[in-house]
């Protein structure tokens with residue numbers, strides 16, 4: 715089977731690290747900044763960064779509606795951290811005017827782990843990822859405040875859901891792209907192949 719063509723939304727955030735992780739997971743990775751580029755991918759990663767900025771730039775670049783359309787049409791999308799926020803149907807504490815692409819039936823809380831604990835690492839067991847826990851890097855990470863019936867929690871930390879799957883959508887509150895462990899990206903590449 716040919717390796718899947720997976721885009722990384724490269725408006726703001728750590729797109730480069732995701733491009734490298736996707737390469738490491740055997741995908742053909744490319745940046746997406748324009749609607750034509752979005753149209754040419756079989757899957758998409760929304761990176762970590764600042765969800766308010768990504769939301770504003772997606773609107774300014776004319777990508778928000780095309781993104782929503784493709785998610786509705788079944789495009790596999792993986793969001794990490796700010797990307798998880800972008801995939802949430804609802805944000806508990808949005809900035810004014812902050813939009814999401816939506817698609818995952820969940821409410822997220824931004825910067826949820828609090829000030830003293832803004833950044834940390836933790837071993838996280840992720841359902842569907844064999845070979846032991848992944849090293850979760852949490853940077854001003856969100857958590858899932860509540861999960862709808864259609865979404866499935868696949869990882870928890872400190873009693874909160876920190877990774878979710880719903881159909882072709884995957885989201886993690888942490889940043890696997892910073893660890894050199896490509897298993898989360900490999901899981902996503904498998905989801906993209908399965909959606910063909």
Ligand SMILES: NC(=O)CC[C@H](N)C(=O)O
Pocket residue numbers: 761762763764765766794795796797799824825853854855856
């Ligand atoms: N590392 C991250 O992606 C941080 C997310 C950021 N706190 C936000 O609200 O978008």
